[in-house]
Amino acid sequence: MESNVLLETRNIIKDFPGVRALDKVSFCLNEGEVLGLVGENGAGKSTLMKIFSGAYPAGSYQGEIYLKGNRCAFKSPKDSQSAGIAIIYQELNLIPKMSAAENIFLGREPVIGKTGLIKEEELFRQTQDLLDTLDISVSADEMIENLSIGKQQMVEIAKAVSCRAKILILDEPTSALTEQEIRSLFKMIKSLGARGVSMIYISHKLDEIFEITNRVSVLRDGRTVGGKETSRMSRQELVALMVGRNIEDMYPKEKVSIGKTALEVKDFFVDHPFLTGEKVVRNVNFQVRSGEVLGIYGLMGSGRSELLNAIFGSFSADSSGEVYLEGKHVRINSPHQAIEEGIGLVTEDRKLFGLVLGMEVGENISLSCLEDISWYQVINKQKEDELIERYTRSLKIKTAGSKAIVNNLSGGNQQKVVIAKWLATNPRVLLLDEPTRGVDVAAKVEIYQLMNKLAKEGVAIVMVSSDLPEVLSMSDRLLIMHEGQAIKELDKEEATQEKVMFYATGGKE
Numbered sequence: 001m002e003s004n005v006l007l008e009t010r011n012i013i014k015d016f017p018g019v020r021a022l023d024k025v026s027f028c029l030n031e032g033e034v035l036g037l038v039g040e041n042g043a044g045k046s047t048l049m050k051i052f053s054g055a056y057p058a059g060s061y062q063g064e065i066y067l068k069g070n071r072c073a074f075k076s077p078k079d080s081q082s083a084g085i086a087i088i089y090q091e092l093n094l095i096p097k098m099s100a101a102e103n104i105f106l107g108r109e110p111v112i113g114k115t116g117l118i119k120e121e122e123l124f125r126q127t128q129d130l131l132d133t134l135d136i137s138v139s140a141d142e143m144i145e146n147l148s149i150g151k152q153q154m155v156e157i158a159k160a161v162s163c164r165a166k167i168l169i170l171d172e173p174t175s176a177l178t179e180q181e182i183r184s185l186f187k188m189i190k191s192l193g194a195r196g197v198s199m200i201y202i203s204h205k206l207d208e209i210f211e212i213t214n215r216v217s218v219l220r221d222g223r224t225v226g227g228k229e230t231s232r233m234s235r236q237e238l239v240a241l242m243v244g245r246n247i248e249d250m251y252p253k254e255k256v257s258i259g260k261t262a263l264e265v266k267d268f269f270v271d272h273p274f275l276t277g278e279k280v281v282r283n284v285n286f287q288v289r290s291g292e293v294l295g296i297y298g299l300m301g302s303g304r305s306e307l308l309n310a311i312f313g314s315f316s317a318d319s320s321g322e323v324y325l326e327g328k329h330v331r332i333n334s335p336h337q338a339i340e341e342g343i344g345l346v347t348e349d350r351k352l353f354g355l356v357l358g359m360e361v362g363e364n365i366s367l368s369c370l371e372d373i374s375w376y377q378v379i380n381k382q383k384e385d386e387l388i389e390r391y392t393r394s395l396k397i398k399t400a401g402s403k404a405i406v407n408n409l410s411g412g413n414q415q416k417v418v419i420a421k422w423l424a425t426n427p428r429v430l431l432l433d434e435p436t437r438g439v440d441v442a443a444k445v446e447i448y449q450l451m452n453k454l455a456k457e458g459v460a461i462v463m464v465s466s467d468l469p470e471v472l473s474m475s476d477r478l479l480i481m482h483e484g485q486a487i488k489e490l491d492k493e494e495a496t497q498e499k500v501m502f503y504a505t506g507g508k509e
């Protein structure tokens with residue numbers, strides 16, 4: 001059925017200094033389908049999408065693109081938009097200090113004759129109509145900065161619809177959404193599908209791929225390595241295609257002998273960021289022993305990330321509580337002190353807290369342990385290089401070299417740099433906040449193996465994760481949080497998905 005093909009590429013090659021991101025990619029999207037695009041970190045998914053969106057203009061790559069059989073070459077994002085392609089990036093692109101309406105019709109506002117004056121009323125009415133038809137509960141005059149990430153994404157989708165997009169690209173759209181927001185996104189995808197919009201859906205969450213897509217296509221090392229209808233694909237088959245081998249054990253948790261209490265946290269409270277008097281963490285107490293992995297599970301808003309950040313000294317003015325390391329009371333008023341005491345924190349939001357994006361991969365890794373590799377404030381270059389080399393190798397960070405700028409790495413490889421950076425500080429206690437978010441299946445297993453290795457070396461690990469199978473499999477013990485409180489502790493043996501969800505949603509015995 002040749003006529004069914006909507007968007008097609010032939011032999012696309014895209015090079016960056018030192019890396020071939022796309023290597024003769026042949027890709028096709030059919031009319032009316034939701035195509036899942038999967039592949040390991042650095043496989044080239046985002047790069048291919050940026051070619052479709054015009055972000056990488058014609059001339060910056062080799063090969064051909066066909067839209068409904070016609071050869072096309074997008075010179076700019078505008079070109080691609082007018083051809084009916086819209087892309088929703090993970091980092092949303094709206095202007096925070098403007099209303100939803102102004103963002104949606106930016107540059108296309110209804111104007112009075114030749115005056116150039118915007119017909120405000122009409123702008124807001126049109127927008128409200130659009131939002132209502134799409135069943136998006138946002139008011140047209142709402143300022144973007146006051147909307148949750150999920151709602152902002154909905155506004156971006158509304159914008160795409162108003163531009164009459166026929167192809168909508170979603171690049172890891174759910175990574176910052178709550179469970180409920182994911183549900184409304186899926187509803188939206190279905191209703192757009194019914195309106196005849198074709199979609200490309202990129203995600204590392206295979207559950208989502210199996211739920212929402214009609215067909216999957218797999219990229220590996222810049223090449224298409226296979227694909228077929230989702231209903232005919234098994235999870236194992238998909239994973240094997242992605243990584244080029246079978247992964248026997250997704251959660252290789254090893255038994256490690258557990259030592260003395262390494263970290264004890266007493267009476268932790270954290271203030272709410274804007275509601276005076278309210279707390280986001282309330283009276284949390286726990287301990288974790290050397291070699292042990294304590295998993296913390298809670299739904300969004302349960303205070304899990306705030307708790308880790310508070311222990312790490314990030315909110316010293318707005319939190320209270322006591323920290324004991326190997327039985328010794330320590331005062332931690334800043335992340336700097338936490339690092340000195342041997343605590344590391346891998347944060348959830350790598351862009352905000354984890355990395356200096358404009359700096360080199362190597363510099364990012366050595367940044368947090370400069371004291372160890374310096375002598376009287378002079379950095380020992382050789383030591384630094386050894387350190388960087390060791391971590392890029394052991395974590396299999398895909399980069400053109402330690403001099404590559406972090407911002408140019410694929411999303412998942414950026415996350416590995418964050419982890420490397422903290423491992424380089426040789427922590428005794430490692431706090432991990434969603435360590436595998438945005439990370440591909442094979443790299444997840446690598447991170448789990450690394451956790452095993454650290455546990456064997458006696459590091460105490462606290463892992464916050466909203467991936468239930470992950471947290472159940474990789475923890476020795478589970479702490480469940482609900483509305484700022486640690487409401488239940490479960491041993492690995494007694495923890496099941498149902499039990500954990502029961503407590504996480506506020507259930508009481």
Ligand SMILES: Nc1ncnc2c1ncn2[C@@H]1O[C@H](COP(=O)(O)OP(=O)(O)OP(=O)(O)O)[C@@H](O)[C@H]1O
Nearest residue numbers: 016021041042043044045046047408409410411412
């Ligand atoms: N602007 C750039 N400069 C240099 N190299 C780049 C740039 N953008 C991407 N790359 C490299 O191209 C390769 C493909 O990256 P891309 O972002 O397309 O991967 P991806 O499949 O989207 O991965 P992820 O799942 O981690 O998001 C990677 O090796 C990456 O480091």
Ligand SMILES: [Mg+2]
Nearest residue numbers: 045046410411
């Ligand atoms: Mg990507």
